[in-house]
Amino acid sequence: MTKTKQKKQQGFFTYIKWFWILFGSGVLMAILVFLLASWGVFGPMPTFEHLENPNTNLATEIISSDGETLGKYYLDDNRTPVAYEELPENLVNALVATEDARYFQHSGIDARGTLRAFIFLGSKGGASTISQQLARQLFVGVRSRNLFEAVTQKIKEWVIATRLERNYTKEEIISMYLNQYDFHYNADGIRSAARIYFGKEPSDLRTEESAVLVGMLKNSSLYNPIRREELVFNRRNTVLAQMAKYGYITETQKDSLQGLKMNINFNPESHREGLATYFRMHLQRFLNGWIKENPKPDGEKYNIYLDGLKVYTTIDSRMQKNAEEAVEAHMKNLQAEFFHQNTPDRNPTAPFLDISKGAIDTIMRSAMKRSPRWKNLKNDGLSEEAIEASFHEKTEMTVFDWNSDSYEKDTIMTPLDSIRYYKTFLRTAMMSMEPQTGHVKAWVGGVDYKHFQYDNVIQGTRQAGSTFKPFVYAAAMDQLRYSPCYTLPDNQYCIEPGKHGNIDAWCPKNSDGKYSGEDMTLKSALANSVNTVTAQLIDRVGPGSVATIARNMGITQEIQEVPAIALGTPDVSVYEMVGAFGTFANQGVYVKPVTVTRIEDKNGTVLYEYTPETKDVLSKDVAYAMINLMEGVTLYGSGGRLRHSYAKNQTVYKEIVTGYPYELTNPIAGKTGTTQNQSDGWFMGMVPNLVTGVWVGGDDRSIHFSRLLYGQGASMALPIWAIYMKKNYENEELGISKDAFEEPEEMSINVDCTKQTQEEQDDLDTEDDLEDIDF
Known part of the structure; x- marks a missing residue:
């Protein structure tokens, strides 16, 4: 072998050697780099436990009774x-x-x-x-x-x-x-x-x-x-x-x-948008309370924003959608009429009526001090003078507007003007419940949560008006065994001073100021909200008995035991009124409204299951007799427009309500309610498996329609119930009953007024006379 070939061969082997050295070094270097990385030299690495359970924030999911997601609670991660x-x-x-x-x-x-x-x-x-x-x-x-x-x-x-x-x-x-x-x-x-x-x-x-x-x-x-x-x-x-x-x-x-x-x-998907916004905020308050009382096994508190809880609710997403659409359809139309009647030319103090400038200033200043803006500036250390001055400075803002596609518009106004602007809008509340279970199926606390965050279903209380009268009639039937066919005269009636507590003489008038002078059945008197008959009933049973029945049916607000409660002076919430009226539809058994059936953690472990809260309040025959009484309201009384194509002023009525005529033909029990000066309009409506309450009114009692035609419960609240129920009936899968209310097998109270005999009336009158004798 020549020296040249030997040198070439040695050079080749040298290249091969260095190749493998470099290759091996590269492999070893790569392994070393991977080892260094795994040892955390380049920064912390996740542990095995962390790999098994990555730290991912999970939103709490709100699930409807029909399996739909109503919304979520989250901070940064939805x-x-x-x-x-x-x-x-x-x-x-x-x-x-x-x-x-x-x-x-x-x-x-x-x-x-x-x-x-x-x-x-x-x-x-x-x-x-x-x-x-x-x-x-x-x-x-x-x-x-x-x-x-x-x-x-x-x-x-x-x-x-x-x-x-x-x-x-x-x-x-x-x-x-x-x-x-x-x-x-x-x-x-x-x-x-x-x-x-x-x-x-x-x-x-x-x-x-x-x-x-x-x-x-x-x-x-x-x-x-x-x-x-x-x-x-x-x-x-x-x-x-x-x-x-x-x-x-x-x-x-x-x-x-x-x-x-x-x-x-x-x-x-945000906390202020989507379906059931008011209900979701109520549910958030419920969960915050539940978390305080139910810690994790290790003592830590659950976090509704991070722990991925699943909250199963009673709300039906389809019925909730129907409810929100019914509120939107009617309130948009009703508000247009309210604006029409409260232009500066027609009402210089708009939207307020019948109060002085001083009273208006007091209302506005009170609203200013309750506003988030005032509280935030106060927390920043500003003086009251500086804060109040800021309410007079114009600023850019986005406000609610029924006439915009998105129901919002950009504008420039002072914060004080914005307060007055929002007071021009009528408010509403609606809740729907299954009386046999207490399951709340729909919950609408206002017209738009993004701009009106006060929940009028459970936070707001207003005078009940004539929707309180069924408690008076129920007391009379329960204690005196009156039937819907029992008659009393429609004459001016006065309760003597001091008879029921330390009060002056009380002589209520009928809403139209007139008296027919004729005997009226209780069914006809309730159907037409005759105040004189209601006054006679509370005089006979006493205000205390009426207050007791109302409390047993879930009314927790203060009720002064005076005769005037017969006409609906107590302040009540829609939430409690729906629960109370559910007692009538549930054969006398009160079931407390429930919104949450179960709570699970992210792994499906059940953390909470609800237990029904019930109370026997009325006998089955009294409850059914009350249903029979309130059916009269929708057959020929103030709720009759649910069935018939008429109103006292049909042209005007069509202008302010949506979907009229409704022409519902199935059995319906209900009661309208209107308070003094038309400040509040109510309607409580029932079918065998659904009780729904609706309230409509202004932010203050001085904000109202000037005429009863527009401001009564039959015009303000009843249409929402009617639209909602028609939508429900269009979906047969919801199973909303069109059947008659179930009559008890043994009825001790006569509800068929064609069979009422004079002897029965005389017997009841004799019993009344005995009740008045001081033994």
């Missing part, structure tokens, strides 16, 4: 996880085809993709696998702009990705990744994203819809369908092309799907 089995196949296929085509072949790191990224410097695609992207979201965070930090972050991603692959199945990693991703607009995770952008559950996503959401994974802020529709449309079609490339759809399917519009159905 996230509700879904299992892999709940993800549609087209979504998984779109994800793999677009983000990680060899996902099911690698173990966390795609060697081919990584090598390609190095050679082409990322110009032909990145190298991050789905597992690496999940690692970055869970444990690494936003990619640093510092080169060294970016490299170490990438190394940590590799290490964590391989660990994730060892701890979880491929399917679990996909579901974790989609559950974790922030899709923008409070759409944290795939479930929120599907609901917010398409108004459906993930399992219902179509292929082209899944492609939109997968396309957003590249950058949800940039590729957002609300802000950049064309860009997102093109990105969606890129995803569909990737699906065709890897055989998940055919070329024909791809071409067809790429031609479709995106059809975004944007449903933002």
Whole structure:
């Protein structure tokens, strides 16, 4: 062998040696780097326990009785996880085809993709696998702009990705990744994203819809369908092309799907928007109280914003939607008439009536001091003079407006003017309950929670007016065994001074100031809200008996035991009135309204189950007799317009109500109520398996219609009940009864006035006379 060949051979072996030395060193260096990263040299790494239980904030989910999500409680993360089995196949296929085509072949790191990224410097695609992207979201965070930090972050991603692959199945990693991703607009995770952008559950996503959401994974802020529709449309079609490339759809399917519009159905989820907003805020108060009394096993308190609780409620989403639509339809129309009657020309003190300027100033100043603005400035240390001065400075603001498509408008006004502006709007409350169970099915606390956050269902109390009269009649039937057919004269009636407590003589008038002088059955008297008959009844049973029955039926507000309560002077809430009237429909058994049936933690462990609270108040025959009495209200009394196409002024009535005539034909028991000066309008309506109460009025008692035609309960509140019930009856799946109320097998009270005999009337009169004798 020549020396030249020997030198060449030695040089070749030298190259080989150094190649393997360098290669081995590189491998050892890579192993060392991975070891250093796993030891935490480049920053803290998640522990095994952390990998098993990633620290993800989970929103508390509010679930309706029909299985729909009403809303969520969250701080920053509106996230509700879904299992892999709940993800549609087209979504998984779109994800793999677009983000990680060899996902099911690698173990966390795609060697081919990584090598390609190095050679082409990322110009032909990145190298991050789905597992690496999940690692970055869970444990690494936003990619640093510092080169060294970016490299170490990438190394940590590799290490964590391989660990994730060892701890979880491929399917679990996909579901974790989609559950974790922030899709923008409070759409944290795939479930929120599907609901917010398409108004459906993930399992219902179509292929082209899944492609939109997968396309957003590249950058949800940039590729957002609300802000950049064309860009997102093109990105969606890129995803569909990737699906065709890897055989998940055919070329024909791809071409067809790429031609479709995106059809975004944007449903933002926030605490002030969506379905049942007032109920959700009430429920939040309930949960805060429950949390204080029910700590975790380790003594810590549950967090409704982070712990992923599931709260199962009695609200039916379909009935809730019907209720909100009924309130919107009527209140928008009624408000237009109120504005028409309260222009500066027609009413210089609008929206107030019948009060002095001094009284108005007092109301406004009180409202100013109760406002959040006053409290915030007070906490900032400003003097009262400075705070009050700020209420006179004009500022930009967004206010409620029935005439805008979004019910909002931008304007400039002083904060004090905004207070007066909001006082011009009529308020309302509505609650609907199943009397046999106490399950609350619908809850509407106002016209718009975003701008009117006071919940008039349970926070507000107003005078009950004639809706309180059934308690008086129930006391008479319970104690004196009167029947709906018992008669009393419609004459002016006075209760002597001092007879029922330290009061002056009380001589109530009928609403029209007239007296027929004729004997009236109790059924006719209640149907027409005859005050003189009600006064005679409370005189015979005593105010204490009436107050006791009302309290036993769930009224917790203070009731002064004076005769005037017969005409509805006590302040009550819609919540308590619905529970009370439920006693009549439930054969005399009071069932406390309930809104939550069960609470579970994120693992499905039951933390709370409700126990019904019931009380026997009336006998079955008295309860049924009361139902019979109140059926008269809707047959030929103040609630008759539910059935008949007439009103005293039909033209005007049609202008201020929606959907009239209603022409409901099924058995309905109910009672209207109107307070002094038309400040409050009520309607309580019942069918055998649903009791609903409605109240309408101003923010202050001095805000009201000037005429009874517009301000009575039959005009202000009854139409909401009618619209709501008609919508319910259109959906047979709700099972709202059209049947007659169940009559007890043994009735000791006669309810058929065609069979009332003079002998029965005389017997009752004799008993009344005996009651008046002081033995």
